Amino acid sequence: MENIYSEKIMDHFRNPRNLGEIADADGVGVVGNPRCGDVMKMYIKVESRKSKVGKAEEFIRDIRFQTLGCGAAIASSSIATEMAKDKTLDEALKISGKDISREMGKFPPAKFHCSILAEEGIKKAIADYRKNEVRRKK
Amino acid sequence: MKKIYLDNAATTPVHPEVLAAMAPYFSDQFGNASSIHSFGQVARSAVDAARREIAQFLNCKSTEIIFTSGGSESDNLAINGVVESLKSKVESKPHVITSAFEHHAVLDTIIELEADGVIEATYIKPSSDGLIGAESVKKAIKKNTLLVSIMYVNNEIGTVQPIRAIGQMIEKENKTRDSRIFFHTDAVQATEYFEMNVDYLHVDLLSISAHKIYGPKGVGLLYVRSGTPIKHQIVGGGQEHKKRAGTENVPGIIGFAKAIELIDRSKNERLKKLRDRLIDGLLKIPNSRLNGSQEERSPANVNISFLNAEGESILLNLDMEGIAASTGSACTSGSLEPSHVLSAMGLPPEECHGSVRFTLGRQTAAEEIDKVILVMKNIVEKLRKMSPLK
Numbered sequence: 001m002e003n004i005y006s007e008k009i010m011d012h013f014r015n016p017r018n019l020g021e022i023a024d025a026d027g028v029g030v031v032g033n034p035r036c037g038d039v040m041k042m043y044i045k046v047e048s049r050k051s052k053v054g055k056a057e058e059f060i061r062d063i064r065f066q067t068l069g070c071g072a073a074i075a076s077s078s079i080a081t082e083m084a085k086d087k088t089l090d091e092a093l094k095i096s097g098k099d100i101s102r103e104m105g106k107f108p109p110a111k112f113h114c115s116i117l118a119e120e121g122i123k124k125a126i127a128d129y130r131k132n133e134v135r136r137k138k
Numbered sequence: 139m140k141k142i143y144l145d146n147a148a149t150t151p152v153h154p155e156v157l158a159a160m161a162p163y164f165s166d167q168f169g170n171a172s173s174i175h176s177f178g179q180v181a182r183s184a185v186d187a188a189r190r191e192i193a194q195f196l197n198c199k200s201t202e203i204i205f206t207s208g209g210s211e212s213d214n215l216a217i218n219g220v221v222e223s224l225k226s227k228v229e230s231k232p233h234v235i236t237s238a239f240e241h242h243a244v245l246d247t248i249i250e251l252e253a254d255g256v257i258e259a260t261y262i263k264p265s266s267d268g269l270i271g272a273e274s275v276k277k278a279i280k281k282n283t284l285l286v287s288i289m290y291v292n293n294e295i296g297t298v299q300p301i302r303a304i305g306q307m308i309e310k311e312n313k314t315r316d317s318r319i320f321f322h323t324d325a326v327q328a329t330e331y332f333e334m335n336v337d338y339l340h341v342d343l344l345s346i347s348a349h350k351i352y353g354p355k356g357v358g359l360l361y362v363r364s365g366t367p368i369k370h371q372i373v374g375g376g377q378e379h380k381k382r383a384g385t386e387n388v389p390g391i392i393g394f395a396k397a398i399e400l401i402d403r404s405k406n407e408r409l410k411k412l413r414d415r416l417i418d419g420l421l422k423i424p425n426s427r428l429n430g431s432q433e434e435r436s437p438a439n440v441n442i443s444f445l446n447a448e449g450e451s452i453l454l455n456l457d458m459e460g461i462a463a464s465t466g467s468a469c470t471s472g473s474l475e476p477s478h479v480l481s482a483m484g485l486p487p488e489e490c491h492g493s494v495r496f497t498l499g500r501q502t503a504a505e506e507i508d509k510v511i512l513v514m515k516n517i518v519e520k521l522r523k524m525s526p527l528k
Contacts, residue, residue, distance in 0.1 A: 013454060019524060034488040034527060037448060037476070041526035068525035070450035 006105030009075040016074060018081035020064045027132060029124025031117050038069035038114065040077050042121040046089065046129050059088045065121070072104070072111035079103050080118035089126050095119060141460040142506045146350075146438060146499035147293055147327060148464055152393070153352040159396040160354065163389035171386045172375060181388045188395035195398050196344070196361055197335040204360045204378045205391055209326040209347035211371075212360040213243035213287075215382065216322045216343040219368035220285050221257055228317065233258045233283040237270050238482035239294075244287050244324055245478070258282070268297035268430035268483050272307045279311060279319065286321050290328035294479040294495060295430030296439020298332065299323075305340025320366055326350055326358075329398075331406055331437055342366045348390065352500065353397030357390030409498055410437040412507050416496060417442070419511030423518050429480060429493060438499065443485065444492040446528070447521040452494050455517040461510055464495045 005013070022043035032038040045062035063085050065077040080100050084092045097116035101107070104115060143151075163184065169177030171185050186200070193200045206212045217234070225232055236248050238261040245261075252259040260278040264270050270288055279286075286308060290301050301323050308321045322343035325334065330351045336344055343366060347358040362368055362381070374383030417428055417440055425445040444452070449465030456463050475481075476490035485493075496510065522528075 010454075013451075014458065016524065030526065034446075034491075036487070037491040039526055066524060066526035068446055068521075068527055069448050071454045073448075074451060074524065 005071060005075070005107050008079070008103070008105045009072065009107060012075040012078040013071045016065075016078040018064050018078065018085070019066070021066065022062060022064050025064075025125075027125040027127070027129025029121045029126075029128055031120045031124055032069070032073075034068065038073045038117055039067070040069065040073065040117050040121045041066045042077075042081070042125040044084075044122075044125045044129060051088075057088045057090075059086060060084050060092055061086070063122075063125075069114070069117075070111070072107050072114040073117065076100055076104055076114040076118040077121070080115075080122060084122050089129075092122055093126060095122060139460045141462065142510065143462045144496040144498060144502065144506075144510065145462045145464050146502075147296075147495065147497035149349045149355065150352045150499055151501070152349075152354055153397060153400055155400060156353055156393045156396045160389040160393040163392055167388075169388075171388060172377065181386070185386050185388055185391050188391045191395045192359065192398055195334060195401075197337055198361055199364065201379055202362055202364055204362060204381045205386065205394075206358045206360055206382060207356055207387070208349070208358040209241070209324065209345055210243035212345035212347070212358050213241065213322075213324055214247050215360050215368070215371050216345060216362075217244065217247045217251070217285065217287060218371055219381075220320055220322070220343070220366065221251060222369040223367035224284050225256060228282060228284065230282045231258050232256075232285070233260070233280050235260045235262065235275060235278045235283060235286045235288075237262045237264060237288055237299075239264050239268070239292055239479040240287065240289050241293055241324055241326070244289065244322075248287070262288075264297075264483055266484050267434075268292060268295045268479075269434055270299050270304075272300055272303040275304050276307050276311070282317075283319050284317065286319055288321075288323060290323045290325040290332065291436045291439075292430070292479060293327050294477060295441045295483075296327070296436035296497075297430040298328070298434045298436060301325075301339050301341065302333075309340050327436060330401055331403065331409075336361055336363065343368075348394040348397055351397045351401060354390050354393045357387050357394050359394070405500065406437045409502070412498055412502055412504060413437055413440055415504070416440045416498075416507045416510065419507070420514055422511075423515055426518075427489070429483070429485065438497050440496040440498070442494055443480075443489045444494070444518050445489060446525045447492045447518045449491055449493055451521055452492070452514075452517055455520070456494075456510075456513065459513045459517075461513060464497070465493055 025043035026046045027044045029042045043064045047061040051057045063081045067077045097119040101115035167180045169181040171181040189200045251257045320342040324345045326347045342363040344361040349355040372383045429441040476487045480490040
């Protein structure tokens with residue numbers, strides 16, 4: 001079984017990073033569908049900090065996930081959360097499925113959609129945060 | 139860690155006696171059974187003896203057995219062979235009846251023939267407990283029907299189809315028809331446990347594979363009742379009564395016969411008890427369901443769906459505990475479609491994704507079953523905790 005996946009995927013599958021919920025999340029994104037076998041939920045906590053040039057920037061202070069799905073779906077969620085953590089929202093929005101799959105290493109081509117799902121999960125959580133922000137400012 | 143193998147429907151270990159029977163036919167008695175010299179004759183008489191023994195097991199004539207490379211080739215030969223042989227002799231497009239949950243070796247062959255415009259096909263849906271009744275086959279019969287192919291034991295869910303009843307029904311239908319219907323069954327998963335007497339079953343064609351019964355991989359057979367028209371699919375030498383060219387797989391055939399000789403149906407009860415122990419234990423996990431009838435079921439098969447736990451993730455976790463099982467879940471096969479077997483039975487996709495198949499074997503012990511139950515409980519709990527759906 002192990003050899004269809006890279007050691008990194010198996011490591012994240014065995015010991016997922018950032019697994020769980022954030023009760024007071026600033027943004028939540030749910031992607032996938034139980035009918036196709038994978039459902040991914042991303043929670044983010046957003047804060048503001050000063051960038052190197054002294055400008056205020058929003059960044060992902062904490063990110064957590066819950067996933068129902070195959071080994072690649074669980075590992076891609078875990079790996080994607082590691083990639084997104086501490087990134088500014090603009091940087092996090094630039095993380096693509098391709099970037100995530102590169103980090104994952106070897107997996108069967110049919111599983112590429114798992115990395116896309118993780119990309120979409122992050123994007124949806126950020127979109128949700130921004131929607132909430134607009135509401136808060138009103 | 140002692141490993142636990144519960145994937146015997148995928149393949150079985152070669153029995154030591156089978157291996158011993160095969161051993162002389164690799165380097166020592168290596169002759170080509172078609173050669174006239176003594177090397178060839180030694181191989182020829184060994185193959186002939188094996189064929190006779192297997193014919194006895196099937197209650198058929200030696201000449202009715204075609205050795206093949208395995209179950210898939212046997213299935214392909216049965217369907218393509220009969221259709222090709224008859225298509226020019228019938229007026230309208232031939233009609234073939236099969237079930238929607240056949241092994242792909244049957245199903246895809248029929249789908250391809252249909253797509254190529256060679257045949258019309260009917261795919262009978264099994265009942266929600268995974269059974270095909272003789273009545274539903276009868277209803278599908280048309281004037282131009284020439285072949286029915288229904289599997290004996292389903293490979294994924296282990297349900298046992300009423301092959302004898304279907305065979306008898308077809309035989310009765312044939313008495314009042316202008317053109318005969320031929321009946322094929324894929325018996326690959328049934329050989330170890332159920333009646334294989336072809337007259338009792340009333341079948342015209344029957345496929346078996348050696349590696350599912352503790353024999354070697356790469357050898358199988360197709361039983362073809364005398365008088366059943368069949369066009370060869372592999373062309374070349376005149377082997378297998380000109381029905382399947384290619385130098386005989388002598389050690390494979392010898393091992394195949396030995397494997398059949400070692401089948402012991404008195405062990406079915408032992409396995410059935412272990413199977414029910416596993417079913418009972420796993421069904422104690424909440425939101426789980428047994429796929430397929432428990433009564434009409436192979437003593438070796440357990441197939442259970444766990445809601446909100448995905449099949450491949452379960453398998454990977456089992457593998458980390460040294461336990462080998464299988465799943466019809468989308469993700470393992472590489473295609474993203476859920477199991478065609480479970481879908482055909484009307485299971486919603488979200489339940490198909492969490493299905494796991496355990497197939498027991500001669501070596502399966504009670505302690506192994508208990509360990510699997512314990513491990514599975516933890517795995518499903520862990521995966522459900524990770525899931526966003528509760």
